[in-house]
Amino acid sequence: xxxxxxxxxxxxxxxxxxxxxxxxxxxxxxxxxxxxxxxxxxxxxxxxxxxxxxxxxxxxxxxxxxxxxxxxxxxxxxxxxxxxxxxxxxxxxxxxxxxxxxxxxxxxxxxxxxxxxxxxxxxxxxxxxxxxxxxxxxxxxxxxxxxxxxxxxxxxxxxxxxxxxxxxxxxxxxxxxxxxxxxxxxxxxxxxxxxxxxxxxxxxxxxxxxxxxxxxxxxxxxxxxxxxxxxxxxxxxxxxxxxxxxxxxxxxxxxxxxxxxxxxxxxxxxxxxxxxxxxxxxxxxxxxxxxxx
Amino acid sequence: xxxxxxxxxxxxxxxxxxxxxxxxxxxxxxxxxxxxxxxxxxxxxxxxxxxxxxxxxxxxxxxxxxxxxxxxxxxxxxxxxxxxxxxxxxxxxxxxxxxxxxxxxxxxxxxxxxxxxxxxxxxxxxxxxxxxxxxxxxxxxxxxxxxxxxxxxxxxxxxxxxxxxxxxxxxxxxxxxxxxxxxxxxxxxxxxxxxxxxxxxxxxxxxxxxxxxxxxxxxxxxxxxxxxxxxxxxxxxxxxxxxxxxxxxxxxxxxxxxxxxx
Ligand SMILES: Nc1ncnc2c1ncn2[C@@H]1O[C@H](COP(=O)(O)OP(=O)(O)OP(=O)(O)O)[C@@H](O)[C@H]1O
Ligand SMILES: [Mg+2]
Numbered sequence: 253x254x255x256x257x258x259x260x261x262x263x264x265x266x267x268x269x270x271x272x273x274x275x276x277x278x279x280x281x282x283x284x285x286x287x288x289x290x291x292x293x294x295x296x297x298x299x300x301x302x303x304x305x306x307x308x309x310x311x312x313x314x315x316x317x318x319x320x321x322x323x324x325x326x327x328x329x330x331x332x333x334x335x336x337x338x339x340x341x342x343x344x345x346x347x348x349x350x351x352x353x354x355x356x357x358x359x360x361x362x363x364x365x366x367x368x369x370x371x372x373x374x375x376x377x378x379x380x381x382x383x384x385x386x387x388x389x390x391x392x393x394x395x396x397x398x399x400x401x402x403x404x405x406x407x408x409x410x411x412x413x414x415x416x417x418x419x420x421x422x423x424x425x426x427x428x429x430x431x432x433x434x435x436x437x438x439x440x441x442x443x444x445x446x447x448x449x450x451x452x453x454x455x456x457x458x459x460x461x462x463x464x465x466x467x468x469x470x471x472x473x474x475x476x477x478x479x480x481x482x483x484x485x486x487x488x489x490x491x492x493x494x495x496x497x498x499x500x501x502x503x504x505x506x507x508x509x510x511x512x513x514x515x516x517x518x519x520x521x522x523x524x525x526x527x528x529x530x531x532x533x534x535x536x537x538x539x540x541x542x543x544x545x
Numbered sequence: 546x547x548x549x550x551x552x553x554x555x556x557x558x559x560x561x562x563x564x565x566x567x568x569x570x571x572x573x574x575x576x577x578x579x580x581x582x583x584x585x586x587x588x589x590x591x592x593x594x595x596x597x598x599x600x601x602x603x604x605x606x607x608x609x610x611x612x613x614x615x616x617x618x619x620x621x622x623x624x625x626x627x628x629x630x631x632x633x634x635x636x637x638x639x640x641x642x643x644x645x646x647x648x649x650x651x652x653x654x655x656x657x658x659x660x661x662x663x664x665x666x667x668x669x670x671x672x673x674x675x676x677x678x679x680x681x682x683x684x685x686x687x688x689x690x691x692x693x694x695x696x697x698x699x700x701x702x703x704x705x706x707x708x709x710x711x712x713x714x715x716x717x718x719x720x721x722x723x724x725x726x727x728x729x730x731x732x733x734x735x736x737x738x739x740x741x742x743x744x745x746x747x748x749x750x751x752x753x754x755x756x757x758x759x760x761x762x763x764x765x766x767x768x769x770x771x772x773x774x775x776x777x778x779x780x781x782x783x784x785x786x787x788x789x790x791x792x793x794x795x796x797x798x799x800x801x802x803x804x805x806x807x
């Protein structure tokens with residue numbers, strides 16, 4: 253067993269370097285594919301997280317008219333709470349709204365302090381069981397005399413859902429195409445390696461080597477291309493992680509920071525699995541025809 | 546893997562007989578086990594060429610058989626059938642009592658390890674030394690490194706190539722290349738040794754040396770089948786001669802010469 257593994261690994265290693273140029277080309281395309289793959293995963297994860305955040309935080313915001321009495325507002329709050337679609341209702345008073353604003357924008361305290369009245373409206377923040385119920389609630393709220401304006405978070409959510417859908421579909425198609433190209437290149441790389449060893453393989457067959465001894469060195473060679481490609485990709489991601497996270501959190505503002513460690517680990521695992529998987533599959537396909545008939 | 550260092554000697558009284566695989570010998574001696582049998586074998590290649598037609602051949606353990614006949618008679622085809630590199634179109638090929646035509650794919654390697662074979666074109670790897678070429682046959686069948694070394698040294702001593710162990714095949718004479726191929730065939734301690742002699746004639750002295758080597762191997766109890774064109778050698782050693790012509794066996798005599806003697 254040990255002899256077998258040592259033999260296979262040794263041959264895989266020699267095979268990789270014997271066809272150095274081709275192996276490097278295969279590794280490079282592998283890296284390209286894996287970078288695309290991980291980019292897509294990271295982007296989609298970020299968007300998903302943002303979407304969840306937006307959906308979870310507050311789904312509907314109804315701003316109250318300044319003329320609305322506390323009685324009006326608490327009546328409205330009660331009737332909202334009685335609705336089946338609503339999970340939670342929070343009342344944010346004008347004072348609270350000001351405090352929140354100051355907490356988020358401390359440098360504007362001067363400006364605010366110079367105002368004689370509080371310009372911020374009181375609001376009801378409503379969480380829905382299902383975001384799709386938005387329209388019912390919005391229609392109801394708009395019909396209430398105490399309500400000034402209903403914030404259309406639904407639109408933002410819908411746009412994000414569409415963008416994520418397009419990215420997911422487009423990304424998957426691109427990945428499948430690139431994946432097939434990579435597979436094709438691996439198959440050809442390994443086939444070259446197999447052809448270079450055709451004499452050896454013939455002798456191996458004739459002196460009684462089992463299929464495993466003929467097949468596994470090439471499978472290891474393919475796995476090695478996948479492993480190297482994955483390692484380079486993970487290295488690139490590691491180096492690029494700082495700027496990338498910066499860009500993402502700048503762009504999407506709300507990317508949850510605590511998710512990035514697990515995301516990183518998952519991406520690394522997916523990259524590794526995909527790289528090695530494609531390498532092994534490609535080699536398996538290449539040597540099949542060279543085994544004992 | 547078992548490394549037998551002393552093969553059974555004295556073929557006629559070989560104790561390694563198995564019941565059920567014997568033939569009643571006509572002269573009343575203890576019958577030897579049949580190592581190899583072809584029954585009604587016809588072989589047509591995919592291109593329609595019929596290389597063998599209705600061949601019957603039985604080789605008992607310990608035999609020494611010359612397979613002779615003109616170029617294209619079908620000698621190499623017989624050998625390819627025996628190692629199941631090709632399958633018969635008709636008839637059966639039995640090796641150690643097993644029908645090669647019905648052998649499962651994964652059992653093929655096991656059968657091949659029982660046979661040591663020297664190919665007509667040697668099939669040595671040009672980028673490996675003599676030692677590595679010989680060791681390769683053990684390495685690819687799963688032998689451990691520490692078992693390979695002594696086994697290789699032993700067969701190199703048997704064929705007299707200890708001094709050339711580190712040379713590449715390109716740096717060897719034809720006879721040395723053939724002896725390397727013989728060493729590789731022997732390194733598994735095969736029970737059956739098959740040599741397909743190259744058609745390009747080797748130096749007669751070297752051919753003679755090689756035959757002496759094969760006779761010695763045969764004396765160790767290994768069954769030997771040798772395809773050859775070398776009339777002088779065949780006639781001189783007076784062993785069993787099976788002659789092929791146009792894919793048919795035209796003569797099968799014990800203690801015979803290369804050509805028919807009337
Ligand atoms: N793979 C093949 N495909 C088609 N025909 C073949 C093949 N191998 C051998 N033959 C044909 O079968 C016949 C027997 O060939 P074989 O190699 O057995 O002859 P041989 O007796 O070994 O000859 P030589 O002494 O020249 O080696 C020849 O006519 C040859 O052309
Ligand atoms: Mg021949």
